[in-house]
Amino acid sequence: MAITSTESAAAAPRRGMNVLFSLTLIGLLLALWIVLGFATASFWTPLNISNLLRQGAMTAILAVGQTFVIITAGIDLSVGAIVGFSSVILAWLLQAGVPLWIAIAATLLLGVAIGAFHGFGIVRMGLPPFIITLATLTALRGIGLLITNGSTISITNEAFTNFARADFLGIPSLFWMVILIAVPAYVFLHLSRWGRYLFAVGSNSEAARLSGVNVTRTIYTAYILSATCAAFVGVLLASRIGIGNATQAEGWELQAIASSVIGGTSLFGAIGSVHGPLIGAFILATINNGANLLNVNSFWQRIITGVLIIVIVYFDQLRRRSSR
Amino acid sequence: MTLEQVAHRHDDSSARLTEANRVPLGAPILELKGLQKNYGYVQALKPATMTFLAGEIHAIVGENGAGKSTLIKLLTGVIPRTAGEIIWCGHPVALATPNEAIARGINAVHQEVVLCPHLTVAANLFLGDEINRNGLMRKRQMEKMAQAVLDDLGFGLPAHVPLGSLTIGQQQLVATARAAMRGTQFLIFDEPTAYLTRQESAQLFKLIRRLQSEGVTIVYISHRMEEVFEIADRVSVLRDGTHVGTRKIAETDENELIALMINRSIEQIYHKEKIAFGETILETRGLSGPGFENVSLSVRAGEIVGLYGLIGAGRSEFALGLYGRHPVSAGEVHWMGRMVDIKDERAAMELGIALAPESRRDQGLCLNLPIGLNINLPILRRLSHGPVIGRAEAASNADQQIRDLSIKTPSQRVLVSSMSGGNQQKIVIGKWLSHGARLFIFDEPTVGVDVGTKAEIYRLFAKLLKAGAGIILISSYLPEVYELADRLHVFRAGHLVGSHDFHAASHEDVLAEAIGI
Known part of the structure; x- marks a missing residue:
């Protein structure tokens, strides 16, 4: 039909812009890799690439969960604390002789419970997301320290601690975990109606409610997914470092938010994707990795990361303005 | 303290007032010559030639997408024009930025009030133009002046309450008073009564007439025909980005205007068919x-x-x-x-x-x-x-x-x-x-x-x-x-x-x- 074809032709630029932005992000990532390949001898070694994928994996998973929350125009500051806390819980359960699979399931369920508590605080108590998740951030670190009495719990289960070091088909198992999360996350956010509801609630929750969207359930879903992703990362971290420690993953919530924002998520809600935060997380990981290889002072790494966040988000703003 | 006294508070405002005041009432104050705006290939406003006379209330009517908002944005310096000239008080002007428009005395009151709901009415009235002494705000003095202006206008509104606690209609009145306090010579109203009650509309009309009696030129954009006939001296009609005509209000009627706007008669608007009621x-x-x-x-x-x-x-x-x-x-x-x-x-x-x-x-x-x-x-x-x-x-x-x-x-x-x-x-x-x-x-x-x-x-x-x-x-x-x-x-x-x-x-x-x- 003539009408349909002209419509899709006129619409092409919009979609093109989004693809373009993803491409620029991937382009940036590739450019970083190429530059680092020339600048250092050790960047393109299998060992380093595996390392990079491992480093980026956990932030990537956190960033995906965080993105669900940010799309509803919220924020989840507790994810770093949940990571540390769930590493403690897992180690504690294993120490108590609980079978590994049950311990992991229980840790993940605890993530669900924490997320549900956030949902409760926001929907029923009317607290701003910033406040309720800030409160759990502080409290969870405290509970974790109480359980361990300020020390760490070692994990003796070797099968478990070997997992994070293992490769499968030449790719680190931790990166497979990213794929394990990202594929269903993509289906959920971009293909299912529940994903649309996240966008609708983030854009205008009253309009969504009057259109029959269960706003309460949508908000619960977003925070439960974010907290569960964080608990999952806690399990992965426990496997990687072989201990449970409540002070681990300090500041990871900011890494996750930064990855999400670099990946094009709008902190005002209703704009975001699954692939953006993934690329964002690996851009951050590459910068840290490259800086280490180049022997850049770790203090400088933080400065570079800060500058980069400003530059990328600024370009994203420019893009949005010009497409309007 | 009256509105005029506040408006003449600064020397520069009285300076620009004299520029506008040199135009005698009834003479052209603002002229558009082939003013045109394109967005890409879309002609939002086709070359328009219109004249606004000093001290008149000039209504602009037209369907959505007829080019009314484009015209407002051009006149208030929000968007740049594609071609044509804007003549203000006899001189071509650029009107490149909103600040330039305001400095020349051109202001707009929008349908959606764009002020700060959490600040008080007084703070909103003086926003961006606060009275200071030694770098500190004279909050009480501003509140007193604001209250005096509100009383002078007969609004019966308190100056010390947050703007957000007022109804949308009252907020609109505040926005209008704000424009008036800035020594405006040319004030554009964009569908101001869309959300107002009848009493609020009446109050707004009183204010508009008062501003007119002080020599302010008013451009009034509305969908409501009876308002146009109630308040305007002249009316211009836009259709599909084209200026299709300007009439004196005494020499036209609703049917002619609607015909100009949409080529359709008024009987066809309220379309009621006899339908049998069911269960x-x-x-x-x-x-x-x-x-x-x-x-x-x-x-x-x-x-x-x-x-x-x-x-x-x-x-x-x-x-x-x-x-x-x-x-x-x-x-x-x-x-x-x-x-x-x-x-x-x-x-x-x-x-x-x-x-x-x-x-x-x-x-x-x-x-x-x-x-x-x-x-x-x-x-x-x-x-x-x-x-x-x-x-x-x-x-x-x-x-x-x-x-x-x-x-x-x-x-x-x-x-x-x-x-x-x-x-x-x-x-x-x-x-x-x-x-x-x-x-x-x-x-x-x-x-x-x-x-x-x-x-x-x-x-x-x-x-x-x-x-x-x-x-x-x-x-x-x-x-x-x-x-x-x-x-x-x-x-x-x-x-x-x-x-x-x-x-x-x-x-x-x-x-x-x-x-x-």
């Missing part, structure tokens, strides 16, 4: 809830039930209560003869009730999301196979609504925020047409909507009625409910105070019931 779809008995009390009414298939009243009279609250948005405290709802308990929005939708809410912006639409998503939002469940949304079905449903309602957009992927008011309203309606319902509640469906779109919406009502639906039409625009409703209920202070069959009571009677005299 009773909905009946409420003594329904009470937040903002409304003891409301009993019924809606039959094929019937339009009008709810008229001032804003805040309880009509919208009744609709929201019926729809399950707010809990109902007493009374019964009978649906198709059966008593039902509508506990939330979903339950209402499943029964077959659709609500196109009062505010498109706050309740109706997800503005920064695409048209397609908005249209499909109520029916995503139906469009899904398992967890996944059927993309082709979603796209074809959205395209169908866009076609059926002739929503003017190149694609369903365009964001709703870039659409005009009329098109946004059609998107709200499209949502509920694709969902389907037995009872449609339309709350203020034609606020900020042009005559042509209005006629389309009314014709759509007839289509729904013929298909066996019932309609509750809520409006603060009396002619609309008066001409369309088969049964008209009047609300005042949360109560149903009068019910009339079609044309059984006069305009004056209905109005008296609504106001309570």
